[in-house]
Amino acid sequence: MKKDDNIADKIIDLKRKDLKLRDQLISQGKLSNGYDEAMEKLHNSNAAILNEIIDTIGYPTIQKVGKEASEAAWLVIQHAIGQPDFMKKCRGLLEKAVAGHQAEPWNLAYLTDRIAVLEGKPQLYGTQFDWDKNGKLSPNLFDDLDKVNERRKHIRLNTLEEQTTLIRQRAASEGQTPPEDYDKRQREADEWRKRVGWMK
Template identity: 65%
Template sequence: MRWKDDLERNLKEKMNYNQIAEKLIDLQNADLALREKLVKSGRLSEGYDEEMKALHNRNAKLLNEIIAVIGYPTVEKVGKEASEAAWLVIQHAIEQPQLMKKCAELLRIEVAKGNAEPKSLAYLYDRIAVFEGKSQLYGTQFDWDENGELSPNAFDDLVEVNKRRSSVGLDTLEEQTALIRANAKKENQQPPKDLEKRRQEVEAWKKKVGWIR
């Protein structure tokens, strides 16, 4: 890919990472702009929108190319805004299980070095766990429940979850739940009309993209 070739050439010439940072922020901005569009049109709650799916996969491909050149985009390399943008792209690369898992390992290494935020890794660990049908550790992932409310996906024990959350700088699960529900109400998000059908569709999607067998 020409963009990647140019990027590699510039880096070999000891160029700084400004170009990469700008690209990452552009990917994030495109993602957020599309989300806002879906919110305004009332399409955000209607399953995985095809336009959003395509954007997420494009962003994931570009991010993977960036990581191949510079490794994980830490704050030290690309700055705080661009590093957070990379994390958002990773969180939304939900049709790329191998990429998400690879990024989780890279991020784990950077957290251990003190180069990344533990709470970023907590969110990514939970997201992967939920897609693999496992209990999450930090309670960061939510979905619609039988009462038409957004509730945390499966976790082991509330007390233990809150201890883990505190250890990485997150508010309590109760506080996050209130915030998630308030934001959903503000955006006029609606639960699926047929919850069981939606759950079956999600399970089929997980198998299709390789999260579960």
């Protein structure tokens, strides 16, 4: 299939807008204290645009839109946390794409984990991190460290211990800080997940 450059450019632009806003929030010290209203609005808007594209061309595989746009699409999906139906739809499409060697297995691992965490379930690959009660970035709930590392190895990811070190170094380099009130942030996150439909 011939790569569609116009669609590819459109998807890449969604990613650029996402990362630009994230950088702004980091510089303002607003990234750790809950889901910023402007970020939520952009994530939902990006998801709606990408959903229209997917309804037109199917999942944006490397073959359809090129590597850069395919990975940009995955980032938009990964950040569409206010859209449970859309994320689950994309997970199904991504499973088929990975099975057909048209998408990267690690993309599916991250999306599978993100959905599990939002649903309050243990993650399989340990890709999702959040601030813990001690003010450290740590992996969200996972089932078993040995099993997690075996799954990570299978899709050519580093160990969870190595990834934890990298995640904490990156957060420090970006000047990220823990939430001011951990318990309040957790309560608000649970209320939000119930409101948008991840939890009952």
